[in-house]
Amino acid sequence: MATGLPVACLEGSAISAARTAASATLAAGALHPRKERQVLGIIGCGPIAKTVHQHLRADGWFFRYVTAFDLDEKRAQEFGASLDGEDDVRIAGSIAEVADTADLIVFATTAGEPHFFAARHITARHTVLHLSLRDLGAEILLGAQNIVDDPEHAVREGTSVGLAVAEHGDTIVAGTLAQILTADVAVDYERPRIFSPFGLGVLDIAVASYVYDSSAASGQGTEVLDFFADPA
Numbered sequence: 001m002a003t004g005l006p007v008a009c010l011e012g013s014a015i016s017a018a019r020t021a022a023s024a025t026l027a028a029g030a031l032h033p034r035k036e037r038q039v040l041g042i043i044g045c046g047p048i049a050k051t052v053h054q055h056l057r058a059d060g061w062f063f064r065y066v067t068a069f070d071l072d073e074k075r076a077q078e079f080g081a082s083l084d085g086e087d088d089v090r091i092a093g094s095i096a097e098v099a100d101t102a103d104l105i106v107f108a109t110t111a112g113e114p115h116f117f118a119a120r121h122i123t124a125r126h127t128v129l130h131l132s133l134r135d136l137g138a139e140i141l142l143g144a145q146n147i148v149d150d151p152e153h154a155v156r157e158g159t160s161v162g163l164a165v166a167e168h169g170d171t172i173v174a175g176t177l178a179q180i181l182t183a184d185v186a187v188d189y190e191r192p193r194i195f196s197p198f199g200l201g202v203l204d205i206a207v208a209s210y211v212y213d214s215s216a217a218s219g220q221g222t223e224v225l226d227f228f229a230d231p232a
């Protein structure tokens with residue numbers, strides 16, 4: 001910040017996945033009533049879904065089984081195989097099938113606009129980690145307690161929350177994850193709880209800083225002493 005000069009160059013995709021999964025896991029712990037014997041539902045089976053599963057397990061979640069759906073069934077199968085027996089994975093034929101069996105649901109698709117509107121499948125039993133942000137129709141959000149990471153960011157770029165707020169007003173957003181953690185907003189177990197995190201750059205910086213400090217301390221980074229023309 002002081003000089004504008006870069007300190008380090010880091011490969012960012014793993015850092016982004018880690019901070020996304022860590023914040024999703026934090027939200028799951030704060031919004032869902034229990035961590036044991038739950039059924040985890042995964043919709044969209046790419047690296048983000050896989051990293052979220054890893055973080056949930058590391059945080060002490062224990063799943064009866066995992067039910068997974070992807071438009072590309074091969075991806076759902078690869079996701080199942082990648083867990084290496086850590087959890088029993090059952091491939092579902094639709095999002096509704098995942099919702100009907102799961103308690104905690106992760107959306108990690110690449111959908112560009114809402115495609116799931118069947119509110120009857122999302123009930124008070126569910127906590128939904130809506131990481132891909134553009135899957136759910138307004139009718140589902142209207143019946144839920146909506147929690148975001150940042151209210152200004154969460155309504156940008158055609159997100160489901162943004163579309164629903166434009167139509168129904170910002171009172172549909174109950175608060176932020178920070179407000180849940182400080183108990184300024186109470187968790188509502190009478191409705192489904194939906195966490196829609198836009199994703200905060202500051203979290204990337206926090207994780208990158210941790211990686212940088214750890215690699216510097218263990219001597220794993222590569223120092224490039226002649227990177228700048230003027231070493232001073």
Ligand SMILES: NC(=O)c1ccc[n+]([C@@H]2O[C@H](COP(=O)([O-])OP(=O)(O)OC[C@H]3O[C@@H](n4cnc5c(N)ncnc54)[C@H](O)[C@@H]3O)[C@@H](O)[C@H]2O)c1
Pocket residue numbers: 016017020043044045046047048049069070071072075108109110111115131132133197198199200
């Ligand atoms: N909110 C955040 O902070 C945050 C951070 C990082 C990534 N993301 C988002 O997470 C999502 C997943 O990222 P990824 O790297 O795993 O992507 P990916 O492309 O590797 O995987 C996405 C999977 O979703 C599937 N899919 C697409 N549309 C679907 C639908 N309608 N129903 C079911 N499956 C569907 C695809 O077939 C694919 O297998 C992306 O949308 C990304 O932008 C969010």
